[in-house]
Amino acid sequence: MSVTIKDIAKAANVSYATVSRALSDHPDISEETKKKIKKLAKDMGYTPNIIARSLITKATKTIGLIIPDITNPFFPEVAQGVESYAYDNGYTVLLCTTNWQIDREKRYLKALRSKMVDGIIIAPAIDDISHIISNFNGGDTPVVFVTYSPDDPDCSFVATDDYKCGFMATEYLLKLGHRNIAYIGGLENSSSDRRRFEGYREALKSYGLQLRYSPMHGQFKQMSGYELTKELLIYNDIPTAILAGNDVLALGVIQAVEEFGLKVPDSVSVMGIDDISFASFDKISLTTVAQPKVKIGQLAAEIIIQKINSPQDKTPVKKVLEPRLIIRRTCRSI
């Protein structure tokens, strides 16, 4: 039984239209009345019912954020970016994690539509995003992709250049003198993994090298990096360097390599991609390619809010951010 505008109206002996206007500082209302009503509202402990407001204004002031895995330290940082920008602009964010499952993604998409979020920021679980497009091509709700650059030219997104990430990392390894470089990937149908792998392959090619190790895929989890590496090391042809699809994987790779009795970087160099915060921890000192994680989130939030504010402008905005090589101590020259 919370206090509504009508209660205030009754108490102030005015119509509830007046209360509504007074509270939103409408110029039609006299200063005196405004003051009176505002005081009353405060005293009575009034909180506007945004649900009711949304019904008529068709704006919920909330944006949906769909990410695969909040447990991978990469995502909290982008979440942080969107949340803080959203907060500063009066929006709140609905957190949805898909656990890389497309059916969860679909269900959340539906739920967000039902909940009338004003916009959606999504890091898609897999490469195929047709279900997202189709869910929103009616298109009153703006969508921006993060960590993913869709082929569809009409989609807005902000992502770092994954191809370049893979390329840069591999190139660095090549420059260090490595020729036997393996790639340990995450989810096979993840687009960023695919592009990183592409970059890796092209870098090899640019040095006249063929793929020597068949690409390995699992999940974007430390455990997966660990297991895939174990598997990799079974064979005699041990690489001098391993590029992991991301930092979390790289941690697993290191663990497996050292458990195998090899030293990092002495015997095998290991590189990650992402630059999660623990990569810089001295005991780890993971050489990696950094993505501007918080910035990705911030930009995405900025774009989505701008899109919300000018719904007529349907032109997609695309931001591709530059990765940055971070040299630490898990790679050595040979």
Added chain:
Amino acid sequence: MSVTIKDIAKAANVSYATVSRALSDHPDISEETKKKIKKLAKDMGYTPNIIARSLITKATKTIGLIIPDITNPFFPEVAQGVESYAYDNGYTVLLCTTNWQIDREKRYLKALRSKMVDGIIIAPAIDDISHIISNFNGGDTPVVFVTYSPDDPDCSFVATDDYKCGFMATEYLLKLGHRNIAYIGGLENSSSDRRRFEGYREALKSYGLQLRYSPMHGQFKQMSGYELTKELLIYNDIPTAILAGNDVLALGVIQAVEEFGLKVPDSVSVMGIDDISFASFDKISLTTVAQPKVKIGQLAAEIIIQKINSPQDKTPVKKVLEPRLIIRRTCRSI
């Protein structure tokens, strides 16, 4: 211009009450009509407007989650716990991070009330929670605290026993033979930090020891642990062991200790509290006291949903979870 119940009613040539009932499988509607209407709804791409529904049912099927810092790997895990439980029960969660700032906490609390969330799970930024209580003592919206056990006997919460965390950790160190044990804390007015510190002090006392090092406080950040430790090491009286208020701090502590030229654990043992996922990484192998993080989130979600479902039952439910000592390799006996 999305399709509404009225559109379907028009198309089906029935009243919109019928449509509403058909879609919610009300027994009053014939199977035939239901089938027809459901098909129509699907074909027309109908998505219920939950906003409108909420206005009348007074349930938004969303719960607010307020945490201090999504960037500290501790919190994503509890977030994960609540989110997945919520998802399974048809709820979605509104993510609010306060960055340990009480004014953000207040503003979010207000926003959540406005947005009519059905319940709130909150890890308070600081010890004083009067603003939370006062905001919700009207009390139709259930609140459960996590990571925090309020003094107020009417509050529901789920938390691990922070006092015991501190005690256990310190006791372990004492058993290893350490007598000069320093404590590096986080936020000074954080209740969990305070209780952990209490546990630490009591453990010392149980061994007949006084506080030897004045308690140090900063933030719950790696950098803070690093800086405080640097400061601690300035003095001649270097401890043989350092207990950090949490794992993230501990990482900073280790960094500072080693940078100072001391070995962990050879010269100084370091302990954390929380057992964040990276603590188990081989290169770190942080000895710590584990909290069941995901479980905390899950339980909190379970409790809040149960409370939402039986609003008449106001009895607080309190879960205090047991910490678990995790012995790894940053502590040695002396």
Added chain:
DNA sequence: TTGAGTATAGCAAACGTTTTCGCAAATGTC
């Protein structure tokens, strides 16, 4: 045939706002 009972479906109010339109009183203009 009548009356009660049951299966379906419609009417209209309600949820708490915002907003369009209109109207009366106050003020300004000559």
Added chain:
DNA sequence: GACATTTGCGAAAACGTTTGCTATACTCAA
């Protein structure tokens, strides 16, 4: 002092649902 303009406010519709009550048309027993 007559008219136009401004100021301040109220009436009521609208947003998209759900739901209590009512209404119709059957069925079936007496």
